[in-house]
Amino acid sequence: MFFTTIDLSSRCNCSVFTRVMLPSKTPNRRLSDKPPPQLQLVSHAEPRPQLTDPDRPVNTEALYDCEHRFFTGCGIGKPHVEEARRAAAANGTTIEKELIARRLIQPELYYRWLADELGLDYVDHINPDEVVHLASTDVLLRRDGPLRLSRANGQVTAITPEAKRHEADAARLRARPALRRHLVVASPSTIRRAIWESGQEQRVRESTFRLDQDHCEHSARHVLTGMQGFVLALMLCLCIAAFLIWPLSALTVLHVVLTMLFSAGILLRLSALAMALRRPDTVRGGSDIETRMPIYTLLIPLYDEAAMAPALVARIDALRWPKSLLDVKYICEAGDEATIEALEAQDLGPECEIVRVPAFGPRTKPKALQYALRGARGSLIAVYDAEDKPAPGQLLEAWATFRAGDDQLGCLQAPLAVANLRSNWISGLFALEYSGLFRVLIPFLARTGMPIPLGGTSNHFKRAALENTGGWDPHNVTEDADLGLRLHAYGYRTGILKCATVESCPVQLDVWKRQRTRWLKGWAQTWLVAMRNPVATWSSLGPAAFVVFQLLIAGMLISALVHPLMYLFIAFSFAWIASGHASVVSDMHAVLLWMDAVNIFGNYLLFPATGWFAFTAYERSHLKRHWLLMIPAYWLLISLAGWRALTQLLANAHLWEKTPHDAESSAKTQQDPLPTCEAVPENQRPRQKIPMERVKGIEPSS
Template identity: 40%
Template structure:
């Protein structure tokens, strides 16, 4: 049949070889190759069946219902109504069943009047348009309706408001009765929490950098499943060309890729830029309706509904993922059936462009090469990074996808996966991205992250007893050390600096401290300078020499960097009250010299 369509024998042999290696059908390899247009191919199949061909399916012919969403993931057949009310069944024929289907029409020739052939893309486009508002509602409000107890849709629950009021009243009453003792007790409580966090980082530092010991895998992955790639894009016209170049470089069969570029419907510039690029058959530009919060997690949820892959990864617009990242994830998924998610390490590629990106690179090195691998190896919950997360698609759907109202949706999703009994582990092939080089941009980005961590803490702490049951003692402790500790350390860092400075001034000018005050001073001093030192050593020690050289002397400005984080955290507190769901967009610029994931 393919030979009759004009395909040469050598090319058919090549397609058959590719299909054998990838696990796809010969037909899928043919359509992913790009040399035969989809409409030309299915037009020829329509002629073989003796049926009319529709190069597009008017959405007005379809009736919306949840059942038609299956045609987004496997477009095969849909029943319609013509304008005159007569029935019409639109099909996407498969080559392997072509002769069987033709025989059916030959036995009942009048059936041809009720059938037509179209392409998978045309059928998906019609279904997408028909149910777009319903699916946008599901993407925006599905988690809040199904699991309101863990959604950030409500900032503070009624119980949390009452508990906060009672706790504050209790503190004020006790402080009024025993002011000095209350201040000392609160001081000791926070100091001991910071000390435990310091010990956690010391343990991660001692454990080494396991991600520097990469495992080798065959370059050819063998028969593979379909892998979905989601990229949520908003105001990214300047960098979409760079993103497409990087995605084209992924080492994965084109016939087994399902790449969805998710654009907000008001973002005409990005949509226009994408449509000006010659995208391969594996790409689809999906326009997300402007319903609910205009956030990345809402767009990802909209794309998740259409995801065709058994596995799924998300990338940001500026990402440069390692070419073998999908292969590594696939090998690990096969070896670890209980693991639902693998996080790729994120590496800052512009660490040599100033002190701010250099310190950002140091922070990411400490987080993704030390702390997260340390937590993963011990089966503890991981706050995911915002990109390069690889999932089992069915598990991701089962836990409700992303929370559209949480502006640090990655950290929240990591906790929900662990609470549902799923493990998260680390990969070694990195994704390179760039840090902000301007202070204002950095502050806006970091305040959004802090606000999202606050939302995550509030959502999961609505029922502390249930959280304890879900996570267990070790997981519950890790949650508070990583999430609670990170927030408190950022908010209280200026106070710790002030306490240490005032203690030093007191010792120099006044009577010596009591043993109790001396102990608090020693703990504060160890927390402050120990945290600076361990933070620096964790990041510096995990970096290759090339990255260290780019940092220069920036590591000596860690105290200033921490004060900036505190500034961002207090800004986040104000935004949590005034604009809890506002997404501060980080602008990205195309790189003239794109590093190709060699880090």
């Protein structure tokens, strides 16, 4: 193991020592014994060369040789430099970036020392008021470059020197020493922080309203259009009139419609279960192992999550992906100082950045994601929540799946597994529900090419697909379902992954109720947005996808709202028969009675059957059987949340009721041996095996 201690804080005329302790006992070296390294000078007169890939510099053997000489000349041990060179060649980066990513060099001290070697001033903070903010300035959030500053004594340019061209740049600097008055050195993180702060007001406005301005037909900023309000009011008046004039006929029509809706939903889930029984999933993976890995951006929105910060940072750090190609953004509300301070206390790596979202517009997760997307450096983007514990190999699997797919594969959904399923009956039934959704229904929808209501976390996107569809809607409180539908409407497909993300679900009834209310309210927003122009939605989705969308979104909403009515229909029918009037019960009403019974009890049987089928052996052993008796109560609670969502939709449509997370219980429950890469039962295992991944402390079922 190599241990490196680098002191780069001395002035350029002083000795700077680098100690590299290696098994071969590499001796100490004085940097002053070598010629002073010179770095690239970038000025407004000589812009940085255009790169073939905007996210990655062009690398040649000559540039690697320059970097190799530079860092070995600075006294960094040759094994370190050679290892960084191999990684740079594999990742398409530079030796400098690899050394910084491995934390062998501390960026702030390193760039301060480079400034001293060049005879330039170093700034560790840039006043955002000094930034000359142009239309293209935000590009510097995604890649390094010079930043122009306006000061009282004139304009200066903040640059980030690079080691790869220090010889040529040193000569240029000696030939034009007057440039030193117009240049300062700053680290990339200092420049990005200044840009985030300088343009935050305009940026947050654009992030909040761009979808509404550019594609108002996809925005939930307005709950109802004028035409929708008129049509819904007209339908309500007609229904009331029908019940007043023809009460029995109107009740019968309503009964038939609800019965058919319930039956269609059950048939959809039966089809998903049948396909899962007879057709195991196959694992897709790219075979071209020489393909360079892209930069992967992780967007992690947080609010009031100070207690979760230590565990979250450790879990993200455990992901298997080169740190030099990782772009981690912890997104916090600007006023959430507790969470920001907790993150800063974690000694974040150079790949991490804290993005502060200004207080403007609705305080929602999609607004935070849309804001941070402006600074995302990766061509692939993933979203995680504070309580998530993704399998270490999830990014690798997502990348391999994207490589194996075509251009229309725009999104991948990882399965979600509930860690605390044994806490109480609420968490146990929640785990059953998640298992049936993410391991049976969503794979069925993916294989049949239907629109998928995404989960709110562990979504992996191609950046191009995300931007082409407008990104997240800041005004929709279930941005996942909305974006999943929009991706399908734009011609993109959503695939599935095997590597799961483990998370904790609510165990308190009040917390569960608020979360479920937000979900149902967001689905109502999504349905209303899509049905502003039903003909256009039919055309963009296609007939089959349109019907499935109605069953998934409208069907779930209506079934939640009217679930108690099914009990009333059954009770009224049996009471009518018991009263001695059975002889006058028509055949149609008899059929409806039996269909009601089949729908109710079939749903109660299908709910646990689907989840139980997809459970692993560990999950089955920890779910208490008597909790299944609470399924009717669980559905009645969903109905309660549905009516609560309806009232909120009318009174406060954009209210985001946050789900609080208990760090202690989350850490405890996520040590259980839940599935990670193979979150499926034995008879669904893929025939082609992929490497088994393990979340620390969590053993996958096998």
